Amino acid sequence: MSKPETPKPNTLRNGPDERGHFGIYGGQFVAETLMPLIHEVAAAFEVASNDPEFAREKHYYLTQYVGRPSPLYFAERLTRALGGAKVYLKREDLNHTGAHKINNCIGQILLAKRMGKTRIIAETGAGQHGVATATVCALFDLPCTIYMGAKDIERQAPNVFRMKMLGAEVRPVTIGSKSLKDAMNEAMRDWVANVADTYYLIGTAAGMHPFPKMVRDFQVVIGEETRAQCIEAEGRIPDTLVACIGGGSNAIGLFHPFLDDADVRIVAVEAAGKGIESGEHAASLSAGSPGVLHGNRTYLLQDADGQIQEAHSISAGLDYPGIGPEHAWLHDIGRVEYVSITDAEALDAFTLLTKLEGIIPALESAHALAHVKKLAPQLPKDNILVMNLSGRGDKDLNTVAAHIGVEMGVSL
Amino acid sequence: MSTQKYAVTFETRIDRRFAKLKAEGRGGLVTFITAGDPDANTSLAILKGLPAAGADVIEIGMPFSDPMADGPSIQASSQRALKAGMTLKKTLDQVREFRVGNDDTPIVLMGYYNPIYIYGVDKFLTDAKAAGVDGLIVVDLPPEEEGELCIPALAAGINFIYLTAPTTDDARLEVVLAKASGFVYYVSITGTTGTAKAAINDIEAAVKRIRAHTDLPVAVGFGITSADFAEAVARVSDAAVVGSALVNVIRDHVDANGKARPELVDKALGFVRELANGVGRSKA
Numbered sequence: 001m002s003k004p005e006t007p008k009p010n011t012l013r014n015g016p017d018e019r020g021h022f023g024i025y026g027g028q029f030v031a032e033t034l035m036p037l038i039h040e041v042a043a044a045f046e047v048a049s050n051d052p053e054f055a056r057e058k059h060y061y062l063t064q065y066v067g068r069p070s071p072l073y074f075a076e077r078l079t080r081a082l083g084g085a086k087v088y089l090k091r092e093d094l095n096h097t098g099a100h101k102i103n104n105c106i107g108q109i110l111l112a113k114r115m116g117k118t119r120i121i122a123e124t125g126a127g128q129h130g131v132a133t134a135t136v137c138a139l140f141d142l143p144c145t146i147y148m149g150a151k152d153i154e155r156q157a158p159n160v161f162r163m164k165m166l167g168a169e170v171r172p173v174t175i176g177s178k179s180l181k182d183a184m185n186e187a188m189r190d191w192v193a194n195v196a197d198t199y200y201l202i203g204t205a206a207g208m209h210p211f212p213k214m215v216r217d218f219q220v221v222i223g224e225e226t227r228a229q230c231i232e233a234e235g236r237i238p239d240t241l242v243a244c245i246g247g248g249s250n251a252i253g254l255f256h257p258f259l260d261d262a263d264v265r266i267v268a269v270e271a272a273g274k275g276i277e278s279g280e281h282a283a284s285l286s287a288g289s290p291g292v293l294h295g296n297r298t299y300l301l302q303d304a305d306g307q308i309q310e311a312h313s314i315s316a317g318l319d320y321p322g323i324g325p326e327h328a329w330l331h332d333i334g335r336v337e338y339v340s341i342t343d344a345e346a347l348d349a350f351t352l353l354t355k356l357e358g359i360i361p362a363l364e365s366a367h368a369l370a371h372v373k374k375l376a377p378q379l380p381k382d383n384i385l386v387m388n389l390s391g392r393g394d395k396d397l398n399t400v401a402a403h404i405g406v407e408m409g410v411s412l
Numbered sequence: 413m414s415t416q417k418y419a420v421t422f423e424t425r426i427d428r429r430f431a432k433l434k435a436e437g438r439g440g441l442v443t444f445i446t447a448g449d450p451d452a453n454t455s456l457a458i459l460k461g462l463p464a465a466g467a468d469v470i471e472i473g474m475p476f477s478d479p480m481a482d483g484p485s486i487q488a489s490s491q492r493a494l495k496a497g498m499t500l501k502k503t504l505d506q507v508r509e510f511r512v513g514n515d516d517t518p519i520v521l522m523g524y525y526n527p528i529y530i531y532g533v534d535k536f537l538t539d540a541k542a543a544g545v546d547g548l549i550v551v552d553l554p555p556e557e558e559g560e561l562c563i564p565a566l567a568a569g570i571n572f573i574y575l576t577a578p579t580t581d582d583a584r585l586e587v588v589l590a591k592a593s594g595f596v597y598y599v600s601i602t603g604t605t606g607t608a609k610a611a612i613n614d615i616e617a618a619v620k621r622i623r624a625h626t627d628l629p630v631a632v633g634f635g636i637t638s639a640d641f642a643e644a645v646a647r648v649s650d651a652a653v654v655g656s657a658l659v660n661v662i663r664d665h666v667d668a669n670g671k672a673r674p675e676l677v678d679k680a681l682g683f684v685r686e687l688a689n690g691v692g693r694s695k696a
Contacts, residue, residue, distance in 0.1 A: 019556065029525060029554075030552060030554060031554070032574070032576060032580060032599065033481075033575075033579050033599060033603075034579075035556065037579065182478075188481075189480065189603075192602060192604055193601075193604065193607065193608075195579055195602050292524075292525045293478060294480070302530065305527055305530065306476075306500070306527035306529065307527070308478050308526070
């Protein structure tokens, strides 16, 4: 047993330990065939993290290609309509490819190149991570295979077409729940069979160590920018942070730089689907229990026999029966509040932002917004609330149209 | 996780069986079926028939909803079993019922960690030992996670069988083998179960490499589908493991409603006899 990392006092930001644990969560629950490669990825990431050249390269693509920094936009009409906290939106929807996912993809593709990998695979739910992966693979001229549940292919047709246009092969996953969980299983199976040349570009801060740490580190740019932008606009840091959570990468990206600011209230919003009591939801923290899946210990939706249950959400990006291990830990220690929002509430919020601010949010982000709708009116007018608008909603127009009973004139 | 050896002080049916095979001068046959595939009665009937059909070691799959390291055959087998209501508790019941008529064929449970974790590690080990389980293969517990189940299993007198793969280099073999007991399971391909076949020369070289690090028997699996190949593998190792190919025989004798056809048990055991004949020819 190697010696445990000496914890720095008074910080919640030094996790995980060298074996990937956040408290009891995280770890490396992976088949032996992959283990040597996982160690190789972890070692390469450590070297890259300490290499100024890697940082310079990443910064170049994040500014020149992704378009960072993303604005911190004061949503004045929304603020007035809600009548409480001053609501700012962190505009990750304005990134190239339309969501926060690209931040992580830039980091990981640069790492994969350094490692000499010649083929990229990824899983995707809503297709945002698939599109971001296909995009960086086009940019760096690497072949790319995206695993996507057959159910998600159906409801996220525009993103499937985008991935194909970008040159990716989209492999439908037809077993199990036919959504994100099974896409991840298939990507793992592909990786086991192609360990020598393939890099698995995981899209969220979950899975086996080092991925939860690595994806977080590539997403903290959201929170770091927010901190600086809020100080510039308001002369101080925010009072309240809100983000939606599936695997949890946009949320941990926003939250992490504020974890040690005890006065900042932090709220993450899970998908309650048709309602927690209906059993058809994706709220692993609100209604799940600790277990082991996809390489890590975390909260899972599962039955009494430890079989993983299907998640349900109108939002394909939140439709996952687990959650990143750092969130599981933050939940247990009580630093972050975890709440949930139903499909219907998310649809209402989707319409609200579209009409009030002329911004069409992703259904994922609409979950965060629906909670802001509840929370902001209870807060004083000088409370600065930052919500992560993690993605744009163009991809969701078919789903929304179907739910509000509108027939789309144009077939996407 | 370290290269510090664990001093195993107990002996299981696995040790006795491999000692017997060695005395007979032949390689062994390890067969895999999933508990409850396609239903509890049928899988129990197969289990009870396996020793007479020539299985030297029996692996019983503990079905899991998300078998990430398995190919399509064992995934489907797991799904059939879960659909028919199999649970980890009922899997242990199958072992207990098997033991009523057999006290010398080793039983190894194979699967994924979550159902065991939810059952409770200590309770599981107590119940498994009492039911007559000799070893465990848990695919998603590498040496990095040895504290979860491997060390407690050794303390409970159950072998924790480690997998090694073509990607496991010599330095890592020392780590993997430090807590290994019972036998070493060599995964002969980089891939999921039943999806490819390794060249026999590569298998022979890999087994030699593993034997340079351990005195434990080496069983080889993943992609062994015929009696001839099982024979070839048994010649260069201590045992050949057949899973997907046997599970496919079960699949082929299930009707459209998922029910076992009357001939299923005979067909499955017939295939095992064929494999056993092949392995038997490996006698030096």
